[in-house]
Amino acid sequence: MTPEEMESRIVRYGDLKPCKTAFIDAHTPGSDQKENFTIIGGGVSESPDQHVHIAIPHGFNIGAAGQPPKCRNSLHSHRTAEVFFVLSGRWRFFWGRYGTAGEVTLEKGDIINIPTGIFRGFENIGTDYGMIMAILGGDDAGGGVVWAPQVIQDAQDHGLVLAETGKLYDTKQGQALPDGVKPMPIMSDEDANRYPSPTTAEVVPHYVARYWDMVALADRKPVLVIGENGMLRDRPGFEVGLLTRGASTTDMHSHDRPSVLMPVTGHWRVVWDGGETTLAPGDTMSVPENLNHTAYPSMTGDAALFHIVATDDPAGPTATDLN
Structure with a gap:
């Protein structure tokens, strides 16, 4: 692309x-x-x-x-x-x-x-x-x-x-x-x-989930924030993960469905088969399915990015709901 x-x-x-x-x-x-x-x-x-x-x-x-x-x-x-x-x-x-x-x-x-x-x-x-x-x-x-x-x-x-x-x-x-x-x-x-x-x-x-708790847990590898085995154990039809500087890598990967990258702090370089760009806080990027890509901070300082991808769970009430 x-x-x-x-x-x-x-x-x-x-x-x-x-x-x-x-x-x-x-x-x-x-x-x-x-x-x-x-x-x-x-x-x-x-x-x-x-x-x-x-x-x-x-x-x-x-x-x-x-x-x-x-x-x-x-x-x-x-x-x-x-x-x-x-x-x-x-x-x-x-x-x-x-x-x-x-x-x-x-x-x-x-x-x-x-x-x-x-x-x-x-x-x-x-x-x-x-x-x-x-x-x-x-x-x-x-x-x-x-x-x-x-x-x-x-x-x-x-x-x-x-x-x-x-x-x-x-x-x-x-x-x-x-x-x-x-x-x-x-x-x-x-x-x-x-x-x-x-x-x-x-x-x-x-x-x-508090930001600094998530950052601490994502010190060396991405942390699953929302998901069946996440910090907030739920299955709402999607998973939310947090990536930090210490957890980022230049290794490429892909998903079998579209995923979304949303920086909350720092500037992030996103590289994919065919190009690269930089995302800032408030930007939203939709990565196509089956496209090899990676993301890592492009500047010094605090850097954290939310990653969202759909799951096969139904997008409705889940076992953890208070109803």
């Missing part, structure tokens, strides 16, 4: 195209400044304005959320895995029926594998614009987002209506539901209350 061909499979941080109307809470005060990015796969955006950078199926989706300080993402749930790692900023993740059951603060490089089947949200509690990168299980990302009832009700008060088709309509812009299309039904309180509300002590030890 030539460098020009490979460049079409690389999304540079500076080239990311945001959507500011991706979800139903886009006009709700406190959530109206967030930006959504769909990097690989169709994602779960409810807006036709969402730009998809790479549409090639990988068995999972890659996206990102960018938010200024004090901006939050409203309570929602997914039917497949949702994994985040912090690229920049300081973030509070919270969960439960009303977002009060538990919470954890994550900083640069930390990763959380949020259990399926619980309402969750997150907010930037740092002092600057922050970015979190997301991995969603399955090519269709579980069919979309399940919103807590109060989120849909609040959105209606600010002009946004979600159709039963999963598409957003903005009444402030004169949009209305097409004939024959009904609004998305609002979940009853009875159904919403059936969603688990695990405590912080139940979630954090099993679903959160």
